[in-house]
Amino acid sequence: MTRVIGLTGPIGCGKTTVAGWLAGRGGIVVDADALARRATDRGQPALPEIRARFGGGVFDAEGNLDRAALARVVFTDQRALADLEAIVHPAVHAMILAEVEAVRGTGAPFVVLEAIKLVEAGLGALCDEVWIVECGRETQLARLAGRGMARDDAERRIRAQGPRLADRLAARLAREQPPVPVHRLRTDGAQDEVRRRVESLAPTAAG
Numbered sequence: 001m002t003r004v005i006g007l008t009g010p011i012g013c014g015k016t017t018v019a020g021w022l023a024g025r026g027g028i029v030v031d032a033d034a035l036a037r038r039a040t041d042r043g044q045p046a047l048p049e050i051r052a053r054f055g056g057g058v059f060d061a062e063g064n065l066d067r068a069a070l071a072r073v074v075f076t077d078q079r080a081l082a083d084l085e086a087i088v089h090p091a092v093h094a095m096i097l098a099e100v101e102a103v104r105g106t107g108a109p110f111v112v113l114e115a116i117k118l119v120e121a122g123l124g125a126l127c128d129e130v131w132i133v134e135c136g137r138e139t140q141l142a143r144l145a146g147r148g149m150a151r152d153d154a155e156r157r158i159r160a161q162g163p164r165l166a167d168r169l170a171a172r173l174a175r176e177q178p179p180v181p182v183h184r185l186r187t188d189g190a191q192d193e194v195r196r197r198v199e200s201l202a203p204t205a206a207g
Helices: 015-024 032-039 046-054 067-074 078-104 137-146 151-161 165-174 191-201
Strands: 003-008 028-031 110-114 129-134 182-186
Touching: 003 015, 015 028, 015 110, 015 129, 015 191, 028 032, 028 078, 032 078, 032 110, 046 067, 046 078, 067 078, 067 151, 078 110, 129 165, 137 151, 165 182, 182 191
Parallel strands: 003 110, 003 129, 028 110, 129 182
Antiparallel strands: none
16 A cells, blocks of 8 residues: 655755655655646636735736745735635645545555645645654755745745744644654754665555
8 A cells, every 4th residue: 555655844954855865765756836836827726816815916927926926925924825825725735635646546655745834734634654854943044045045035934934843743743633653854964864764764665
């Protein structure tokens, strides 16, 4: 049976890197961020709602969503962020369920559901286990800078997630019925050591 590993944690803590290592061990990755981008591509049903809520300033001259402009709005306003999620998440949730079911049909040993809002979106119960990646704030900032993100933008995004996010996610998963097993993975050590831990925890084709 294909196991479902939820992969989540604060921004800049290495979810995509860990997902890549798990893919190398035979898992198939479902990337919720990629699905969210697909759900907000030109012509998708979410765009008129986004325009109605946030105005034309978050669109470019061709009518495409200006994701950077939208990010500047929602990562400084919790209500705006919640409104955006309410518009986009239903479509993304349906895409995720379809992708996971498709992977299950392939007989792959496991699927990795990479989602920064995995727990908040109610997807924890879909998972056999959830991995929470975490690291120190300066490591987060350095990694986001490495992606070309300005420090003030990175700090806004970190603040928007709130303090002690990993702790809050773990506590919420523990309250699920039944509780969802959690692995907490620090990623700010030596990368070879982190990778070895990831690979030691990864399911095998027989497991």
